[in-house]
Structures are given as C-alpha cells and as structure tokens.
Amino acid sequence: MGAKLLAMNALETLKERLAEINDLQNAAALLHWDQATYMPAGGAEARGRQLATLSRLAHEKFVAPEIGELLQNAQPEDEDEKALIAQTQREWERAAKIPVEFEARLATHTASTYEAWTRARPADDFASVRPLLEKTLDLSCELAGFFKYQHPLDPLIDFSDPGSTVAQIRPLFAELRKNLVPLVEEVTEFQETDVNVLRGHFPEAKQAKFSRRVLTAVGYDWNRGRLDKTHHPFMTKFSLGDVRITNRCSENDFQDYFFGALHETGHALYEQGIDAKYEGTLLANGASSGIHESQSRLWENMVGRSRTFWSFWYPQLVELFPNFTHVPLDTFLGAINHVEKSLIRTDADELTYNLHVLIRFELEAQMLEGKLAVQDLPEAWREAYRENLGVFSETDANGCLQDVHWFGGTIGGAFQGYTLGNILSAQFFAQAREEKPEIDYEMAVGEFDTLRGWLTEKIYQHGAKWLPNELVEHATGRALELEPYLRYLREKYTT
Amino acid sequence: MGAKLLAMNALETLKERLAEINDLQNAAALLHWDQATYMPAGGAEARGRQLATLSRLAHEKFVAPEIGELLQNAQPEDEDEKALIAQTQREWERAAKIPVEFEARLATHTASTYEAWTRARPADDFASVRPLLEKTLDLSCELAGFFKYQHPLDPLIDFSDPGSTVAQIRPLFAELRKNLVPLVEEVTEFQETDVNVLRGHFPEAKQAKFSRRVLTAVGYDWNRGRLDKTHHPFMTKFSLGDVRITNRCSENDFQDYFFGALHETGHALYEQGIDAKYEGTLLANGASSGIHESQSRLWENMVGRSRTFWSFWYPQLVELFPNFTHVPLDTFLGAINHVEKSLIRTDADELTYNLHVLIRFELEAQMLEGKLAVQDLPEAWREAYRENLGVFSETDANGCLQDVHWFGGTIGGAFQGYTLGNILSAQFFAQAREEKPEIDYEMAVGEFDTLRGWLTEKIYQHGAKWLPNELVEHATGRALELEPYLRYLREKYTT
Numbered sequence: 001m002g003a004k005l006l007a008m009n010a011l012e013t014l015k016e017r018l019a020e021i022n023d024l025q026n027a028a029a030l031l032h033w034d035q036a037t038y039m040p041a042g043g044a045e046a047r048g049r050q051l052a053t054l055s056r057l058a059h060e061k062f063v064a065p066e067i068g069e070l071l072q073n074a075q076p077e078d079e080d081e082k083a084l085i086a087q088t089q090r091e092w093e094r095a096a097k098i099p100v101e102f103e104a105r106l107a108t109h110t111a112s113t114y115e116a117w118t119r120a121r122p123a124d125d126f127a128s129v130r131p132l133l134e135k136t137l138d139l140s141c142e143l144a145g146f147f148k149y150q151h152p153l154d155p156l157i158d159f160s161d162p163g164s165t166v167a168q169i170r171p172l173f174a175e176l177r178k179n180l181v182p183l184v185e186e187v188t189e190f191q192e193t194d195v196n197v198l199r200g201h202f203p204e205a206k207q208a209k210f211s212r213r214v215l216t217a218v219g220y221d222w223n224r225g226r227l228d229k230t231h232h233p234f235m236t237k238f239s240l241g242d243v244r245i246t247n248r249c250s251e252n253d254f255q256d257y258f259f260g261a262l263h264e265t266g267h268a269l270y271e272q273g274i275d276a277k278y279e280g281t282l283l284a285n286g287a288s289s290g291i292h293e294s295q296s297r298l299w300e301n302m303v304g305r306s307r308t309f310w311s312f313w314y315p316q317l318v319e320l321f322p323n324f325t326h327v328p329l330d331t332f333l334g335a336i337n338h339v340e341k342s343l344i345r346t347d348a349d350e351l352t353y354n355l356h357v358l359i360r361f362e363l364e365a366q367m368l369e370g371k372l373a374v375q376d377l378p379e380a381w382r383e384a385y386r387e388n389l390g391v392f393s394e395t396d397a398n399g400c401l402q403d404v405h406w407f408g409g410t411i412g413g414a415f416q417g418y419t420l421g422n423i424l425s426a427q428f429f430a431q432a433r434e435e436k437p438e439i440d441y442e443m444a445v446g447e448f449d450t451l452r453g454w455l456t457e458k459i460y461q462h463g464a465k466w467l468p469n470e471l472v473e474h475a476t477g478r479a480l481e482l483e484p485y486l487r488y489l490r491e492k493y494t495t
Numbered sequence: 496m497g498a499k500l501l502a503m504n505a506l507e508t509l510k511e512r513l514a515e516i517n518d519l520q521n522a523a524a525l526l527h528w529d530q531a532t533y534m535p536a537g538g539a540e541a542r543g544r545q546l547a548t549l550s551r552l553a554h555e556k557f558v559a560p561e562i563g564e565l566l567q568n569a570q571p572e573d574e575d576e577k578a579l580i581a582q583t584q585r586e587w588e589r590a591a592k593i594p595v596e597f598e599a600r601l602a603t604h605t606a607s608t609y610e611a612w613t614r615a616r617p618a619d620d621f622a623s624v625r626p627l628l629e630k631t632l633d634l635s636c637e638l639a640g641f642f643k644y645q646h647p648l649d650p651l652i653d654f655s656d657p658g659s660t661v662a663q664i665r666p667l668f669a670e671l672r673k674n675l676v677p678l679v680e681e682v683t684e685f686q687e688t689d690v691n692v693l694r695g696h697f698p699e700a701k702q703a704k705f706s707r708r709v710l711t712a713v714g715y716d717w718n719r720g721r722l723d724k725t726h727h728p729f730m731t732k733f734s735l736g737d738v739r740i741t742n743r744c745s746e747n748d749f750q751d752y753f754f755g756a757l758h759e760t761g762h763a764l765y766e767q768g769i770d771a772k773y774e775g776t777l778l779a780n781g782a783s784s785g786i787h788e789s790q791s792r793l794w795e796n797m798v799g800r801s802r803t804f805w806s807f808w809y810p811q812l813v814e815l816f817p818n819f820t821h822v823p824l825d826t827f828l829g830a831i832n833h834v835e836k837s838l839i840r841t842d843a844d845e846l847t848y849n850l851h852v853l854i855r856f857e858l859e860a861q862m863l864e865g866k867l868a869v870q871d872l873p874e875a876w877r878e879a880y881r882e883n884l885g886v887f888s889e890t891d892a893n894g895c896l897q898d899v900h901w902f903g904g905t906i907g908g909a910f911q912g913y914t915l916g917n918i919l920s921a922q923f924f925a926q927a928r929e930e931k932p933e934i935d936y937e938m939a940v941g942e943f944d945t946l947r948g949w950l951t952e953k954i955y956q957h958g959a960k961w962l963p964n965e966l967v968e969h970a971t972g973r974a975l976e977l978e979p980y981l982r983y984l985r986e987k988y989t990t
Contacts, residue, residue, distance in 0.1 A: 278545075
C-alpha cells in the first residue's frame, strides 16, 4: 500500500471517528432539548446520568491517541480538508491538554454549584455560594494553567472565541465604553418613549402566528427545524438538517416572544446555512461565540428593531393585535428601542446591554488576575453598576447572582462573545448593505433573500472553516472594527 | 484484597458497565421517539446514522469479553443480584453468539428491505420484495443456526419470549384455533351490533380529554410520562421515571384513539410499576413480549371493553360527545366488541385477532422449516385466510404485505407474543379477581387501585427478574393455561 493510500485512509478513518463522536454529541444535544421542552419531572435524575455518559464517551473518543495519529498521518488535498485537519488538530490539542481527572472534578463541582445557585439566587444568599464560587475560581485558574497564556482569561476566551485575547479585547471594550456611557446618558435624558404600548394582553397563539410568519419570511427552513416552548430560549442542532429553536411566551408583553424568536432564528439561519459537505465534522459549526452572536443580533436588532422592517410588518401586527390600533409606528418603534439604565442584563436594551457585558468581562478578568477576591465581588459589582450605569442594587439576586454563567461552568470566557457579536453584527450588516443596496428596499417589502444570501455566501456556508478573524477579513475585507457599530448606534439613537 | 472484595467489585463494576450501556440504549430510545413525534423531515438522514452509532456502541460494549469476565467473577449475595447475574448472563451469551459481522449484514439488509416494503405495499408489488424476503429468510435461518435448537424458530422466539418454543406453542395455538374458529362463526352469525354509532365527528381535543381522564384514573403517572402524537402508537421508556406513550387520532372514529391510548397505557403501567432498585440494569424491563402484551390487552380489552368499566364511564362519554346521546349503553358495548372476519390484523377485533396471529406464526414456522418457499407465500397466505377466517384478498397489499414485521427484521419471533399475551391477560385477570373480588366493584365506580395494586405486586415490580414461566407461576400459582381465556371469551361473547 503506497504512502498516499495510507494517508487517504487516515483521512477517511479520521472522518469516520469524528462522525461517531459527532453522533454522540448530537444525541446529547437532543437529550438536552428534550429535558428543556417535553421531559416529565420524573425523568430528570436518569437524564443527568445519560447526558454525563454521552459527554464522557464523546470526550474519551476524541482525546484518544488514535485521533492524534490519524491527524498526523492524514494528508489533506484541498482547502476544506486542510481546514478540517487544522480545526480538528486545534481542538484535539486543546482537549488533550485537559486531564480527564480534572474534567470529572470540574463537572462534579459545577453540578453542585449550579444546584446551590438555583437556591441562592431567589434567597438573595451570596454567602451560601461564596465558598463554591471560590473553588470555581481556583478550578478556572487551574484550567487556564494547562495552557500557555499572557492573561489567565485568554485560554478560557479561546474555547468560545478562538484567537481573541484580553490584550485585544480590553482596549476594544474600553473604546466602546468611552462612547457608550455618554451616548446612554444622552439618549436616556432626551428620549420620549411610551413603553406601556408593549404591555397589555397578547394571546400566545397570535404571538406565535405573527412570529412564525416573520421567521418564514426571513428564511427559517421549517423542513429542517421546529419551534418549541421552553423556559429559557435557545437554538440547538442535531444535524444540519435539524436545527431547532425554542422560545417562551408572556401574554402580558409583546417584546419577549417576538424578539426571542428572531434572536434564536438568527442563530438557526447560521447553522441551516452551513454547507452540507461539512456534516459530521467539526466544521459543521459556527466559527465562534462572537460570530454566532453577531447573527442573532443582526436579525434581532439591526433587522428586527429597524424602521424599514416595521414599515412592512407593522400593519400586519396591528391587524392581529387591536392593542396597537391607535399606536403610531413611531411610538411603537420608540418603545421597542427604549433605552434604560437597569440592573438586569437579560432585560437590557440594545444600547446598555454591552455595559452589562463589559462589567462582567472586567470583573472576571480581575478575579482571574487575583486582583479581586470572590468575597469582594458583590461590592465590586455594585460599584461597577454605579460607575457604568448609574444604578444601584440592594440585593445580590439582582447583582452578581443574576447570571448562571459563573455558577454553571468556569469563571471566564462566557461573556465577551455577546459584545463581540454586537460589534460584528454592525460590521457585517454595513458591508452587506454597501455591496447590496437592494437589501433595504427588499426589507421594506418583507423580503430578505439578498441579505440572507449575502450572509450565507460570506459567513454561513463556511461553518468553522476559518478562524473568526479570518472569516471577518474574508467577509468584509477588514479586521474586526468598532466604527461601524458606533456609527450604527449613533445614527439610530441620536437622529 | 480478599476474594470476596474482588467479587463485590466485580458486581459493582458490572453494574457500572450495564448502566453505561443502558444510558446508550435509552438515548437511542429518545432519538426514536423524537423521530416518530417531532423530528422535522430534514433530520431523517442524520438520525438514522445517529441511531446506528448508538446501537453499535451499546452492542459492542455489551458483548465485550470484560462483561463475560465480570459475570464470572461476580458473587451475587441476594435474590435480586442472582437474578441480575442470571439474566445478564443469558443475554450476554445470546449476544456473544451472534457475530458482529452478521449483525452488520442483517442491519444493512433490513434497512433496504424496509425501504423497499414501504414502496411495495401501496403498489401491491410482492414481486419487488420477493428476492429481499428470500434473503431475509436465509439470514433468519443463519441467525437461528448460531444457537442449538429443536425448531429453527425457537431461538428467534426466545429473543422476545424467553423459554417458549414451537413444540410448546403449536399445540397451544392449535387448541385455541379449535375453539376460536367455531366461536367466531357463532358470534358473527348471531351478533346484532351497529358499528355505525362509533362513526361520526369526534373532535380531537375532546377525545384527548376523555382518554387522559381515563388514563389518570387507571393510574398512569403523568409526572413520569407523557402522551404525544405519532403515526403508529407505541410505548417507550428512557428511564423508570420517564415512560411515554404516543397515539394517533382519527376524528371520524371513536375507537382508535381511546383504545390505542389504553393499550399503550397498559404497557406503560407495567414499566412505571417496575421497582426503582432495578434502574439501569436489564431487570428494569418487562419479562417478555407475551407478558408485556398481556398487560396492554388486559387494560384495553378485559377492562376497557367491559360492561363494568363503561357502566361508570359511559355517562361521562355521552356528556362530552352528543353523538352518543341516543345510543344505549348496550348498543355502544356491542359496537366496541363487534366481531368481524376481516383481512387486516391491526383492524381486527379481540376475538379474530388471534386467528390473524396464528396464521402468521404457522407460516413463518413453515418458511423456517423449509416447507414453504417465499415465492409461495402469497398463495399460502390466501389459503390460510380462507381456511381460518373465510375471507379472501385479491391483493397482497391486504395480504402478506400488510405487516412490517417480516420486512423490518427477521422472519420469526415477532408474532407469537400477541396471542400469548391475550391468553395470559385472562389468566392474570381471573386470578386477580378471584383474590380480590372488590376489583369489580371498584371498576364500577371508576377506581382501579386494587387491580393495579395486584398487578404491581405480582407482575410489574419484578421487572425481568423472573423468566416468563416463573413469573406466571408466581403470579397465578399455575403455569400458562388456555382455559381462563376461553372461559372469558365464551362468557363475553355467548351470553
């Protein structure tokens, strides 16, 4: 057997192994989805065990030395194969550096921390989770220590936003803050909005009907997905042919369901748009948290909160909901874009949302640097909110206990993607409209083919073939830049 | 380390291995359930692959030599542990005898045969599946050949009804046929029923409401289960805390939904009743196809088609469905117990159903004996229907192509359980009523605790701890016997 045949076999065998691992991961994803949608309470205990088994098997199979050998022997022949090897090599090396024993310790600790948090948050009881969070910080540092880094947060960021570092993000976020804080001040002082028009009674069936109509229009493929109810909306994927979204509904509020659905659909359009040839490999994923979030935000905010969009859809909305009969479009637009300095990230508007993220990013960076002790976190949190948003929370429930992230994994790496996504959404959207000016005209008549087409061509179809920075460069001809986002915000909120 | 400690460790390790395999099987069960309920069409291709991967991994892990060693070294200390070892040993030896290579060949062949059948049945095209079915027969003989047997059907029966053999079933079924054929003649000649009262418009929401009310009353635990829609009703389990049923609905027919739901609930009550201590092992299953079917039939037929049952529920039914306002209870009871000599097994009534099964059992026995060639099957089928039921089908679609069983696995082993279940359902029901005469009074007021309690105590809680014949002996003090079933049928249909 010639060396070339051996190498080809290595690549084929590698693909088979990866497909098997992918099957296990996708099965786990379905178990998660079912847990969040339909599973009866009695199934919870066994489900936790089943998920742990599937994750463990997938992990064991991936970090096996055989994968390393196959990676070494495989000789990629085209660009896709090269990308597959490179991406798999990256993930394999990363995974191989983390001892199985550590993974188990972290998983056990995370389970008990999460459980404690579900009780501590409603009880506003930071003291009860403090020792657990201290251990989480230790484990996060230990995890970072398996890698070379400039800043201990860097390896944790790299898991979700490959290539990004504290050294790059800090000045970017500082520049964003410098612009955001005065902008928020200005907008909140002068805006004249009536958010009450979004309150009232909005029957669930009608909300679902309207949302489904819009999702169909933006291009969500129902033949390769579905929408179910859950407590916390999310997008999940079991194959490129089965990309589902979930949502929740409040009948007293119009915003929650619609923008939640559009947000998750942004994620789903990305996944549904990945080229089928990558199915079963690591390339059949989004490129990073930030790139993924750029798509949910683009569709939710740039499209879904724009005047152009509603100039078409508002009449249909009014027809379905008599609540809006006497509400002018301008009032409605003001309400869905209302800016408010508030305490809770998940309730925050487009503009202040980033300040919530920046606060968390900086606090976790300082904790990992050893400059902020867990016991001082509640105070540091209050101070950061006072300084950045001018609001003050009496409770930790509405302070540093509000997010699950630090209590459901490590401290570090989970927040920066939200704001990177916001920044990128503007850069992509600006580029698309520049190249395809018809996007605006189409949006005004409820069509989105050109926009989705551009995004598919430049971003979606490539999956995780490129690193995030390469993808941004390919799509826009430039590295990530803040200016389009600032321009978008200034235009939208000051004119 | 002492020998006893080693042995204990072997048992613990064995339980861990079995739990892992169980997790994979339960994950596969959820993937199946999702495929049959909510999966969008686009997910089909990948889902097939994912199911194959999970099954293969579970199988590989089970037939691993390590399991054999653990079984050998484990020293069970109590009755449960002994049963666990014995049952696992049995399944392991059986699985180990089947070469992995054969499993793969059979799976590949089955996939293409099933696919061909889905096209052949509507097209009434037996010729197109004949060569495939011939290969299925060869593979079925090959499979049987991995085991010692008196009759080649025996090992195939043993997969689903351990301990049963052709030598035992043939005379039993012959005796049943001898009684059934004249009984069917007599009943169909003299019955005066109006099945049209079951036709009309029955809104799905109301059908679901009524069925759920009854399922709750018989004791289905919604906290450990749920009911979803599908094309072909089934019961499935992801853990003892998550036992689901599925159902379909025709708004033009009252029987389908209600009796389908009650049938699957019978299966589910069995699984929900298994002692939690068996979770994660092979004992957390029903004892056999026949025992399982005895429970679906007991609840569907003995309970759900009885006068006592409807004396309580009929007024509620009438209240929900004005369709029945002018239909006397007797007419309704006649309609739901209407006997008809027909061509299709799945539409058959309680009485003739067994004749459909007996026909299939005898035909597959003869095929495996080499006495009936696949090419002669359509004619043999027609002849058997003429002889047993006095009906004649022009088409094979309504003849030997009507059931999926032979086209979705092997020929042999899938049918006998239905009739064994019918026979056993009467034996169990008679025993329960003899020991607990209050069962009838309770049923007449819509209560089922004593009946379900007796079944749980005698059957459900023990899972697969005993072989079917042991279980029947434990529950009724006697081996399987036909007489209670014949008595039940005679009483019901001739008085």
